[in-house]
Amino acid sequence: MHPSAGRTEAEIVGDMPSDRDLILRFNGRNDRRAFEELVHRWDGRVIAFLVKASGNPEVAKDLRQEVFVRLYRYGRTYDPRFSFPTWLFRIATNVLKSWGARRNRWDRVQSSLDGETEFPDPVDSSPNPRESAALGEMEDRVGAAIGELSVEDRELLLLHLDLDFSYREIGEIQDTPETTVKSRFYKVLQRLRQELKQLEWDERTL
Amino acid sequence: MTENNDREARWLAYHLGDLEEMERARVAEELLHSPQEASDVERFVQSVSGWAKRPVSETLLRIENLHLETENIGRGPAPFRERLRNLVPRNGWAWGMAAAALLVFALSQVRFSVSIGDSTFVWGGQPSDVQLDRIPGEIQALAGRIQSLEETDADIGEQVQSVALNHLALKEEVRSTGSLIVENQRRETLTRYHDFQRLLDLTGLGSTYAQAHLEPIAPDVESDGG
Numbered sequence: 001m002h003p004s005a006g007r008t009e010a011e012i013v014g015d016m017p018s019d020r021d022l023i024l025r026f027n028g029r030n031d032r033r034a035f036e037e038l039v040h041r042w043d044g045r046v047i048a049f050l051v052k053a054s055g056n057p058e059v060a061k062d063l064r065q066e067v068f069v070r071l072y073r074y075g076r077t078y079d080p081r082f083s084f085p086t087w088l089f090r091i092a093t094n095v096l097k098s099w100g101a102r103r104n105r106w107d108r109v110q111s112s113l114d115g116e117t118e119f120p121d122p123v124d125s126s127p128n129p130r131e132s133a134a135l136g137e138m139e140d141r142v143g144a145a146i147g148e149l150s151v152e153d154r155e156l157l158l159l160h161l162d163l164d165f166s167y168r169e170i171g172e173i174q175d176t177p178e179t180t181v182k183s184r185f186y187k188v189l190q191r192l193r194q195e196l197k198q199l200e201w202d203e204r205t206l
Numbered sequence: 207m208t209e210n211n212d213r214e215a216r217w218l219a220y221h222l223g224d225l226e227e228m229e230r231a232r233v234a235e236e237l238l239h240s241p242q243e244a245s246d247v248e249r250f251v252q253s254v255s256g257w258a259k260r261p262v263s264e265t266l267l268r269i270e271n272l273h274l275e276t277e278n279i280g281r282g283p284a285p286f287r288e289r290l291r292n293l294v295p296r297n298g299w300a301w302g303m304a305a306a307a308l309l310v311f312a313l314s315q316v317r318f319s320v321s322i323g324d325s326t327f328v329w330g331g332q333p334s335d336v337q338l339d340r341i342p343g344e345i346q347a348l349a350g351r352i353q354s355l356e357e358t359d360a361d362i363g364e365q366v367q368s369v370a371l372n373h374l375a376l377k378e379e380v381r382s383t384g385s386l387i388v389e390n391q392r393r394e395t396l397t398r399y400h401d402f403q404r405l406l407d408l409t410g411l412g413s414t415y416a417q418a419h420l421e422p423i424a425p426d427v428e429s430d431g432g
Binding site for chain 1: 211214215218219224247249250253254255256257258259260261262263267
């Protein structure tokens with residue numbers, strides 16, 4: 001269970017209003033301070049998520065902007081039965097999805113214009129596995145292999161391992177059954193591990 | 207393979223704390239038997255978690271980098287219907303004027319003719335002199351373009367014909383080279399056959415060996431021999 005599904009760390013320490021109280025205050029009384037407080041609380045986690053999921057800090061900055069703009073515009077659609085973080089990251093994953101679709105369309109246009117030439121990913125600046133293997137460090141290798149995953153797969157790893165969302169909460173975020181989320185999560189990890197084994201083997205045989 | 211995958215998934219789940227108490231104890235026992243692999247999986251889980259939790263640059267985290275102009279966001283872009291409404295005149299007389307202007311414009315675009323007895327009255331939609339003057343020039347430009355397209359077409363036709371001829375010639379060459387190769391191979395085989403027979407004659411084994419092992423050679427090949 002995500003720690004802030006009920007109350008955030010700050011709320012537990014003092015008498016801070018919960019995220020839910022803040023979003024309801026913003027909705028009910030159009031309280032801009034409540035909105036700003038929410039942004040202050042969540043901005044760090046949102047930007048970190050977007051940077052790692054998109055693989056590009058510059059893109060992440062634009063996406064972060066879009067997340068909070070959507071939060072402001074569609075704050076009224078918040079359903080208090082759900083936790084605020086789940087709802088916020090549902091917005092963030094939708095923003096990522098739209099960006100992914102735009103990027104794919106652009107790639108398709110590029111390849112049709114240039115005779116199916118494969119272009120390097122214009123936004124994902126992660127080093128490729130072959131480059132990183134030379135560094136020899138497990139962390140770097142893992143980072144490189146993760147860079148090769150799809151945005152959706154990286155998103156899944158981050159939601160569970162960094163943001164501590166449970167499989168059920170991720171299911172709510174991605175509109176997917178909990179069991180599917182869990183099995184997808186383990187498949188991603190296993191694929192990643194196979195990729196790393198292959199890299200190690202390549203390194204040994206080179 | 208599947209068994210290995212299942213085992214790996216169990217070990218991953220163990221390190222991620224996704225197992226029930228009993229299953230956890232069982233996997234802990236399994237891990238004791240394969241310490242090297244167990245440590246690999248553990249390192250892997252730690253590295254992936256490390257990547258996920260790795261902090262991002264401080265500059266990105268600065269809240270002032272978030273340019274949220276809430277006043278503008280609040281309003282957002284006006285819906286299309288709203289913008290359209292602003293364009294539409296609000297008074298009745300203005301509506302009437304707009305409708306009349308539209309009617310005059312529409313009539314000027316249409317050509318009307320009415321015949322009464324032998325007389326025909328025509329009005330509206332007639333091309334101006336300026337438009338009429340432009341037409342010969344445009345026809346000439348079109349004629350020029352058609353001619354150039356025809357020339358290109360003729361060029362392409364010639365090229366296609368020459369490619370077709372080259373194709374035929376190539377086909378013929380392949381056919382004749384093929385028959386030449388077959389003929390040469392036939393001659394070579396025949397020469398070898400005769401050489402071998404001569405060798406048998408010289409060694410005095412000719413009749414006995416030939417009777418035992420050699421098939422009589424086909425008459426047309428024999429007649430060619432030499």
